[in-house]
Amino acid sequence: MNHLTRRDALAAEAAPAPSTRPGAGEPDALLTAREQAVFTLLSSHPGRLYARADILERVWGLEFGGDERVVDAYVNRVRRKLEGRSDLRIETVRGAGYRCVPADDGPGADPLPVGATRLLELVGEYGTSPAGILRALLDSVGSVPGVGGVALLRGQPGAAQVVAAVGSCPVSWPPPPVPAADASAWVAGGPAPEGIRVAGGVPALLLPLPTAAGSRLVLAFAGRPGAVWEADTRALLCALARPAVGALRRALEAQAEREAHRLLSEQVQALEARALKARQDSGALLALTHLLEDARSVPEILNVSLPVLAELAGTDACAAWFPRPGGPAGAALHRTGLPVGTPDWSGSPALPGDLTVEIGEQTLTLRPFGTHGTATREASLLLPVAARCVALALTQTTLLRALERSALTDEYTGLGNRQAFLADLHAEVAFSGRHGARFAVALVDLGNIRYLNATSGYAGGNDLISRLARTLQGVTRAEDRAYRLNGATFALLLRLPPDPGGAVRGWQDRLGAALTQLRQSAPVPLDLQTSLVVCPQDAASTSELLRLALRHLSPAPLPASLPDAADQSPESQWPAHDG
Structure with missing residues (x-):
């Protein structure tokens, strides 16, 4: 034993015990408190063998961290002080420990075989x-x-x-x-x-x-x-x-x-592993909720949620798709966030580990799976909670997109409404100012809509407005957008090339021909007015573009040559009106 440890152990003794008269099994008056505790332990059960570890645990306590050889020093001191003063003596059992035996079991006693x-x-x-x-x-x-x-x-x-x-x-x-x-x-x-x-x-x-x-x-x-x-x-x-x-x-x-210590250690390790897994799963679920708050579309939600669902399910990857015959998986991601290939599971029967998410009238299937034959681990108890979080985020996003579309769409014509036009116009102005791109704002207004409602009825006026909307959709290109601002006033945003002269004239000719056909099929004369301003050539701000477009409204010009009536499609013919 280290001499410092021996010195500290000996110095830690209490004061000597109260004086007692030596007798059978009693210690000498010179025994200290620690020496008396050692002697009392051994003498309380004569013949019982105590190992050093037992004596240390019972006398020094479990918190003692020194060398167990300190027991030998104390036993030797007790022996010297008790020599000739007690009816018991401390016997050393080699390799086993110490025990108290009667003092007469000495050389004169019956020896062991x-x-x-x-x-x-x-x-x-x-x-x-x-x-x-x-x-x-x-x-x-x-x-x-x-x-x-x-x-x-x-x-x-x-x-x-x-x-x-x-x-x-x-x-x-x-x-x-x-x-x-x-x-x-x-x-x-x-x-x-x-x-x-x-x-x-x-x-x-x-x-x-x-x-x-x-x-x-x-x-x-x-x-x-x-x-x-x-x-x-x-x-x-x-x-x-x-x-x-x-x-x-x-x-x-x-x-x-x-064995009890081993079982207890295994139980503690199992509880620690479960606690660690629970903390990890809770952290993953909390991170998922934060990620879902920032996701703004269904693909974004799937990109952030599928890796977390795979981790909570104890698998390597997770796939999601809207079941439909012949349709591929909507998305499949590894728990690391990388895309992985999956079989065509659309139309396949449900498996025990599948999760279903209801999104309005549609059902999204989530399927955790292992890659390359890897074994699955035990699924977390938080997996259903995570799936419900994903379902809530998808439902919220879907409803929000539907509300946005409803708020930015004209209910009667299906074109963008005034809010959609102003939002897109601000975006086009910003893009033009940053990159120098050109675009045009065109207005088309039916000035005598009230007269038409009075002579043909509101049904005839609504039919004419719907007809005008389809006419404008027919003359716009894929990159152009049409809007209904209010009543019978329509607006268009037209993308233009760097030299817009020819493009503007071509647009005016197409619009004039289409409006002429509309006039010919109308039951009453139509007061159609149009205007067109170019950004940034005519104006470079939203308010200035709108002001110029409204001020430049004028009767729509007739094209140089009108199409024959025989060339008009049956759809372009205005239906007979009985008003």
Whole structure:
């Protein structure tokens, strides 16, 4: 032991104990509190063997972190102070520990048998495992004729359980009989001198071990087939086995403690793993909620949620799709966020691990799966909660997009409304100012809509407005957009090339021809007015563009040549009106 540790341990003693008169089992008045505690522990159970670890735990406590050799120093000090002053003395059991015995068990007392003394030495050499102690016991009785092995049995209904065995012992044993209260040993099967024949004529001498109530531990000497044990042989075996009883009891207690500690450690590790997994899953779910707050579309929601769902499901990837015959998976992502290939699962039957998300009238299927044959892990309890979060985010996004479309769409014509026109106009002005691009704002207004409603009825006026909307959609290109601002006023945003002159004239010709056809098919004369301003050539701000477009409204010009009536499609013909 480190000399500093020894010095600290010795300095940690309390003051000497109160003076007592030495007597049987009493310490000397010079014993300190720690020395008296050591002596009291050993003397309270004379004959009981205490290992150094036991003494440290009971006297110094579990928090002691020094060398266990400090026990040797204290025992030596107690011996010196008690010499000739007590009826008990402390005996050292080599390799095992210390115990108190009567002081007269000295050189003049009856010595232990030579085999028992050798047994104590062997126990110290073989360690503290039950099998090692049995091996030492078998070596110590090697001179006894007919002994083939030794076993430690635990009494069980039907058959005895073999705890440990060495030498030639039967594989199975019948249940040992219950001994009398004062019995220290008995021959299995009855008092017959030759013992009981077990497992092919093997005699057995059984010795009960004093342990906890109900354990029924038995030390069994197994003889060789045909061996006969007389009374003196059985007495010798009992004498040789008696010193090993304490060591076996201590070894079983230590083994039970190690097993309990192992089970407890496994339970603690399992709980720690579950707690760590729960923290990780909670963190993943919290991160998912934050990511869903920033997602603004269904693809974005799937991109941030599928890796988290795969992690919570204990798989490598997760796929999502709207089931429809012949349709591919909508998305499939690895838990790292990378896309992965998946089979065509559309139209396939549902699997036990599938999750379904209701989005309005549609159903989205989420399927966690493993890649390259990887094994799946246990799914988290938070997986359904994460799926509900994804469902809520998808539903919210879908409804929000529907509301946005409804708020920016004219209900009657299907064109963009005034709000959509102003938003797009601001965006076009900003883009033009940043990149120098050109675009045009065109207005088309039906000035006599009230007169038409009065002469043809509101149904005829609404039909004409719908007809005008389709006419404007027919003359716009894919990059152009048409809007209904109010009543019978329409607006268009037209993308223009760097030299807009020819494009503007071409647009005016197409618009004029289409409006002329509309005039010819109308039941009453139409007051159609148009205007067109170019950004940034005519104006570079939203308000200035609108002001110029409204001020430049004028009757729509007629094209240089009108299409023949025969060239007009049946759809362009205005239906007969009875007004």
